[in-house]
Structure formats: C-alpha cells, structure tokens
Amino acid sequence: MAIALGGRFSDSRPESPVRPDGERRAGSWSAQVTATDPTSDLAVAIDGANSAPSTESRLDGHGKTAEKSPTVAEVNWPLVKQSFAHVVADSASAMEYFYARLFIISPDVRALFPTSMTAQRERLFAALRRLVWTLDGEPERADLLARLGRDHRRYGVLDKHYEAVGSAMRDTLECYLGDAWTPETASAWQGALEYFAAWMKAGAAAAQDSPPWWIAEIVSHELRSPGVAVLRLRTEQPFPYQAGQYVPVQVSRWPRIWRPFSVASTPRPSGLLELHIRAVPGGLVSNTLVHHSSVGDSVLLGAAEGAMTLTSSDRDLLCLAGGTGLAPIKAIIEQAITTDVAAVHPRKITLFFGARQHFDLYDLEDLQLLEAACPSLQVIPVLSEQPGYAGVTGTLPDAVSARGPFENTDAYICGPPAMVRQTAAVLAGSIPDGDIRHDPIP
Numbered sequence: 001m002a003i004a005l006g007g008r009f010s011d012s013r014p015e016s017p018v019r020p021d022g023e024r025r026a027g028s029w030s031a032q033v034t035a036t037d038p039t040s041d042l043a044v045a046i047d048g049a050n051s052a053p054s055t056e057s058r059l060d061g062h063g064k065t066a067e068k069s070p071t072v073a074e075v076n077w078p079l080v081k082q083s084f085a086h087v088v089a090d091s092a093s094a095m096e097y098f099y100a101r102l103f104i105i106s107p108d109v110r111a112l113f114p115t116s117m118t119a120q121r122e123r124l125f126a127a128l129r130r131l132v133w134t135l136d137g138e139p140e141r142a143d144l145l146a147r148l149g150r151d152h153r154r155y156g157v158l159d160k161h162y163e164a165v166g167s168a169m170r171d172t173l174e175c176y177l178g179d180a181w182t183p184e185t186a187s188a189w190q191g192a193l194e195y196f197a198a199w200m201k202a203g204a205a206a207a208q209d210s211p212p213w214w215i216a217e218i219v220s221h222e223l224r225s226p227g228v229a230v231l232r233l234r235t236e237q238p239f240p241y242q243a244g245q246y247v248p249v250q251v252s253r254w255p256r257i258w259r260p261f262s263v264a265s266t267p268r269p270s271g272l273l274e275l276h277i278r279a280v281p282g283g284l285v286s287n288t289l290v291h292h293s294s295v296g297d298s299v300l301l302g303a304a305e306g307a308m309t310l311t312s313s314d315r316d317l318l319c320l321a322g323g324t325g326l327a328p329i330k331a332i333i334e335q336a337i338t339t340d341v342a343a344v345h346p347r348k349i350t351l352f353f354g355a356r357q358h359f360d361l362y363d364l365e366d367l368q369l370l371e372a373a374c375p376s377l378q379v380i381p382v383l384s385e386q387p388g389y390a391g392v393t394g395t396l397p398d399a400v401s402a403r404g405p406f407e408n409t410d411a412y413i414c415g416p417p418a419m420v421r422q423t424a425a426v427l428a429g430s431i432p433d434g435d436i437r438h439d440p441i442p
Helices: 026-031 077-088 091-105 107-112 118-134 140-155 160-180 183-206 284-291 323-339 364-373 396-403 417-427
Strands: 002-004 043-045 214-225 228-235 246-251 259-262 272-278 298-301 316-322 349-355 377-383 409-414
Touching: 077 091, 077 118, 077 160, 077 183, 091 107, 091 118, 091 160, 107 160, 140 183, 140 246, 160 183, 228 284, 228 298, 246 272, 246 284, 259 272, 259 284, 259 323, 272 284, 272 323, 316 323, 316 396, 316 417, 323 349, 323 364, 323 409, 349 364, 349 396, 364 377, 377 396, 396 417, 409 417
Parallel strands: 316 349, 316 409, 349 377
Antiparallel strands: 002 043, 214 228, 214 298, 228 272, 246 259, 246 298
16 A cells, blocks of 8 residues: 655655656557556555454445544554654664565565665655654544545555555564564554555545546746746646645656646646746656656646645735745736736735746746736845845845735745745744645655
8 A cells, every 4th residue: 555645845856867768759658557656755555454343434435335444542553653663763674674575475566666766765664654653633644544545546556455565564563673563563553554554445436536647748848947947738638726736747758756846827728737847966757857858748647736725815925935936836826816806905915036046037037927917916036146136135034034024914935945944934923823834844
C-alpha cells in the first residue's frame, strides 16, 4: 500500500541528471499508463492484512459499505509510536532491509520502483515518520488515508500488493525492535496496518468515477529566464482544480517519477492550465519540462492537491511570492479579481514578487498587464542582489516588514521554505495566524 505525504514544493526535487534520449509523443502513453509506479516525493508502502476485525463499518462514496477496519480506540497508537522510536535510531538500514524483504517476497514489485533506491528509502522513512507522529485523531486520520488511497490510484497500486508490502513491513519492525517486539507490539502494529489499508482502499473505491490520471498536451512553451519556463497545457478530459492548488506531473521520459507543480491560472473555459517550472539541478522532471519538452509533447497529471485556496472574505489580500512560488499566488490573485468583478468596493490586492536579479522576475510583464487592467492590484517587485536597482531592494521579509503593519488582511505566501517561514513570522505581529496561509513547510 503506497502512502504519499508530500507537501507543495514550488520546484521539483533534484535527483540525478536527465538522460539525453528524446521525447516521446502522445501515442507513447498507451503502453505506460497501465504500469505506473507507487512512488512519489514522499512515498510509503505499508500494508494492512487481508481483513480487519472491527465492529465498525463506513460508507464509501457510492453508498456501499467500506471494508471494516479498527477504530481509533481499537488501535494502541501510543505503543505504535513508542516502538517506532526504536527504528528511528537506524532508519537508513531499516528502510534498506524493508525493500530487500519486499523484493524477496514479491519480485515483480521491483519493476514498479526507480532503478536507484537511495532517495526512495529516504522518502519512505520520512513519510512513515510523519504518519506515525502526526496522525493522532479521528476523523482526520481516516480522511487523510482515504484521500491518499484515492490519489495513489495513479501509481498502479493493486490489492495484490498489500499482503507482500505488509509482510515486509512487519518483518522489518520485528527485526529492528528485537526484544521490544512483544505480542502486544505486534498486535498494535497489526491493527494500525489494517486500519491504514482499509481506509485507503475505501478512498480508492470512492474515487472510481474519476480518472486516476489525465493526459495533457503542451500547447505553449516559453523559456522566460535561464532555467525557468512557463508551460500551458490542455487536457483531453476536464481537469478539476481550484486556484492555489498543485498537480503531480509525470513526463514520458521518466515514467515512474511524479513531481508536484503549482497551477498558475484559475480554471478556464478553454481548459488551459499554466505551469511555472524552474529546472532544479539534477531534477529529472523539472529539467525535462524546461529543457527537453516542446509544443505537442504530452504529460500525465495526477489529481489536484493542496489547501492554500482563496477563502470567502472581504478582507484585503497581501500576497508574497518568491521565485516560481509565484504560480499559486498568481492563480489566487486571478480568482480574487474574478470574484470581485461585481463588487462595489473590490478588495485591495498587494503582491510582493521577490527575486535575486531583474531577469529572475520572469513573469513581471504579465503581472504588469494584470495590474493595468485591475486598479485594485498593486505589484511590487523586490530584488535582493541587483546593484543600482531603483525599486524595492532586500529580502521579501524585510520589504514586508517595512510596509507593515497590516490590518483586516488575508496573507498568502509561497516560495523557498526559509522565506515562507521568516515572512510568516514578520506578519504574525499584525495578522492572526489563521489569516496567514501557506502550504506546509518541509
């Protein structure tokens, strides 16, 4: 059972150099979409047993009874956490052991994973640790697992994989816990794994009416600055999403690797989606999209994710974007402008767009056109490493601090983690925490 616990990253993550082979066109997907991969930036394979001994049943999205699973009261979560601490001390070795056991138990599963497993093992542990430490309550735990089950249909996860992965996980825990692997501990983990499996299966079953992935064609590709491209995609089928969300993307060159990118546009009648991509050194997907893709190429899109969307409010908007973190911020601004078209007093929207040098302001021309068409929008470029620049200079947190305090304002932030963290701290002095919005900081 694969569990992805990825947050949004404005750029894809680096792994290894891009291969020099050519791009495949739309027709090449027909041979790939039946064998997608259970891996992502933070992918976990954990399992439940074949059945779950619970007296509780739930309804899936079709009104059918979902697989019975242990309730939160029936799983000894404190013991699960306590025993997991033994694995933390030697996590790298434990994850290597887990995958070795998995591939021995079920050799055919190996073909679903990348050739190099180093990064995959790290992601497995990071995701498992996040799951164990943070999922403390019902119904949040069940809701998250159901969503993960839905999203991971794109990896080709099948019921037959559950038993093998679960056996490997239990073998790993038994090996690394040693004397701490007591009957009580085994029972606690058995219940936890059954719980995870049942809710993920229910989530996948409830989403059967929607595609596990969408095929999209690149209809526009612009290299805006060194290493940054703006792509526009059109899907064959309607693609549902909200302004501010991100989408997992898979390119034909790397068919078992997905990376998340924020959509930089609101949903449009034309069905076009705009993506802002920065080529990360060693990033397989980002470099392919920026340097090795062209109009007519096809990609796969997973279901949209992310909770940093425009709230229903009449408060002013303060938007802060660093680098390609502009993408979701731009979409949110477009959504706010569209929402305020009929308003007597539109909200004031202030955008701080931060970069190092002027050529890094890759979308400034489009932003200025939007600003000219919308009197309520003010765009403020901020450069941190441009000698002689006549505009606002310094870091985004410093620029925002100089303009504060802010009242009756909703804030949206996206960019490098350090910038997001520092800017949120600056704004906390005048804006309530609940009105400062950004995606989880890794």
